[in-house]
Structure formats: structure tokens, C-alpha cells
Amino acid sequence: MNDSSAMATHDDHGIRLVVLDMAGTTVADGGLVERAFSTAAERLGVEPGTDDHARKLAYVRATMGESKISVFRHLFGDEDLAQRANTAFEEAYGELVDGGLIAEIPGARATIEALRESGRTVVLTTGFARTTQDALLDALGWRDLGLLTLCPADAGGRGRPYPDLVLEAFLRAGAADALRQVAVAGDTSYDMLSGVRAGAGVVAGVLTGAHGDAELRAAGATDVLGSVVELPALLAAGDRR
Template sequence: MQHNIKMVVFDMAGTTINENNLVYKTLRKAINEAGFNFSLDQVLTEGAGKEKRQAIKSILTVYANINDEEQIGQIYQNFIAQLTEAYTKAEIVPQNNALELFTALKKRNAYVVLNTGYDRLTAQAIIQKLGWKETIDFDGLVTASDVSKNRTDPDMIYFAMNKFGILNSSEVVKVGDSIIDIQEGQNAGCGLSIGITTGAHTVDQLLSANPDFVINDLIDLLPLIA
């Protein structure tokens, strides 16, 4: 049991937002349009949770032994253009029990923060499409473009702690659907680093990162921090 939790940091796509892996399907399409033929599983395994330029770099390095910054940059620009268009057309809905959990955490005086490997413009566009309002539905947003080092580095969590005046990372919980999310929480020294099975990585993949817990639904978090 964890007491005195002051903030819960949630990943966005796959964790609090259900977009049916749209981002990784789009990422795969942009990479493959540059002359590759990677599967969605390959893209998820190496790319999930990472800042998206870094995701492209990891996928190309691991599967094609390519580390061409110019090519990575071109693929990234293509990806962002396609993702912006895809998100305007796609149905994006909250994950099951997301807002119910946010409300319950507010009643416990715990800040609800969203964090993401997206840049801020993309993240805000997604949140706007959901109709969520900062300070009403959730307390804060921190994105890959707000910090100099991205996951697995803990900078995004430290950024959020600084914003809300939290000094002790053991009073913070991190929840995410990828190995990278769990490692980010561990590297920040979070009181709990929790995987969730609603997104990019399977139970076995999540367990490989040694999370404190793996949950199947957001609402399952509440008894863990009672």
C-alpha cells in the first residue's frame, strides 16, 4: 500500500487515450514509405513510448542498421504531417474509466498529469479533440518538447514535480502502456511504476521491465494507492 501519493503521471496514447494504435500505425506507414517493410509489432517493440524522432532512429538502427540523421528527419516530418491529418479524421476516445479515475484522484488531493512522447502541439490537439480541459479534467501536461531529455530519462516527471512543487518522487506514481513508461518511472524514483495492458506492449513485455504492478483497467489503480 502506498500512502501520501501527491501526483499520478499518466502516459497518453494507449494509457489514458484509446486511439487503436493510430500513432504507431502512422509511424510504420511513414517509415515504410521510405523504402522499408517493418511490421507493426516491430514498430511497437522498439518505438513504443519514445519521443517519436527517437522511435524512428531506434527502429532503423535495430532492424536495418541505419543511423542517417537526414533520413530520420525526413521520415519524422512525413510522420508528423500524416499524424496531424490522421488525428483530425480518427475517432479518439478516453480509455475505460479514465475520467472516473481522474475524479477519484482529485478527491484524494492527488494531481493528475498527462505525459507523452508527442510534441506539445500534437498532444494539445489530441486533448482538444477529446474535449478535456486542463485544470478541470486533469491538472497538467508535459510533453517531449518541454524537456531536453526524453524517456527513459526522468526529465518529464521532474518537470511535472517542479510545476506542482513536489520534492519527493516517492510521492509520485507513473502509469503507462510501454516498457519505456515503466523505466521512466523507475529512473525518476517514483513510489510506484505501473504498466497497463491497454496499449502498446503485452503483459510479458511489461513484466520484463519489473514494474511494481501491471493492471488491465485504469480504475484498478485505486486500490493500489489506497
């Protein structure tokens, strides 16, 4: 599902660094975000089935990809409540991860390996806290991939849609000479905004997660792919040009 007209606009700068989102892009979590949110909200007195719960859940759905603490700051206003909600969310998500519902997006591991074999550096990023990101990596058995992994706390606390995670990956990985040699891939408009604001040369949306084609393109996607497995071919085509 590559967009050939968008691909044609890419300059041949040679992508050297690939920044990949996790949940929805490389990881299928079976809707655990919503389930963990409901658990966390209930612990703070937001009862399932109420209008308040429905409004808050709708906002969580609309902001998939954003740093979770930022979401809770918006929902609860008070910093103490936001921190409590975030802690409860992370605990609930961690418990659900241990329930065996986590899986890779089909072909994601092989895609990461193919990207690395082509000489590119791969960094995995998330809007979750470090403990949750580590739980995902353990559940997938991806620790042996030896990848650099980043969460908002690693980038000064600001996650998507800010460019910080992409910029942090660029600085830490040391794989690219310029930001135009960076590719960002994710399943939400927030991933796209983060990549665009960082100045990444390729900002690819994937249709395996939260947002659809129109939302991804509206947020600045240079390409929209059916799945992350199409990314190596997209980048290889750019190399040939």
C-alpha cells in the same frame, strides 16, 4: 488484476503526484501510431510490403512509448532524415486524429477526476510532439480538465525510457516533497523504465496498450493493472497502510 505482493512492498509515503501516459493508458487511438508510421515511411521512400518496411514497423511496435524522434533516429540514422520522418509522422497522426478515431480508455476521464478529488495532482505525458499531444487533448475534449501536460520537448528533448518527463513533472507540479510520493502509470516497458529510473514510489503498468504483463514486470512495474481505472483504488490502499 492488482498484484498484492507487489502492493505490500510500497512504503506509506502518500502519493501526491500521478504521472499518466496518454496513448494506450488513458487514450485509445485505434492503432493510429502504426498507420501514421506507414504514411511517414512511405513519404521517405519506404514502400509498404517490403522487407525494409516490415523491419521498421516491427521496431516501431517494439519501442511503443519511446520518444518518436528517438525511434526515427534509430531507424533512419541520419538526423535530417529522422527529422523529416518525425515531421511526416506527426502530420499523418494529426490528420488521423481529426478522423474521429480517438477515444478515452473507458473510465479514464472519471479516473483522472477521482485522483484529483482525492487531493493528488495529475500530469499527462506523451512521447509525441506538442502539436500531436494538443490534438489528442482537443479530440478528447480534455482541455477543460486543466491538467499539466508534458511532451519530450518540455523535458530537454529526451522522452522515455529516460526519467526526464517524470522528473520534469515533479519539478513543475510542486505537488510532492519526494520522488517516492510520485506514481507513474503507463502501458509500455518504456513507461516502467522511466518511472523506475526517476525513483517513483509506484510504477504501475496497465494492460490496455502495447505491452503485456511479463514485459511490464520485467521493466520494473511494482503493480500491473487491467486498466488505469484501477489506479485510484491501488493508491487509496497505499494511503490506508
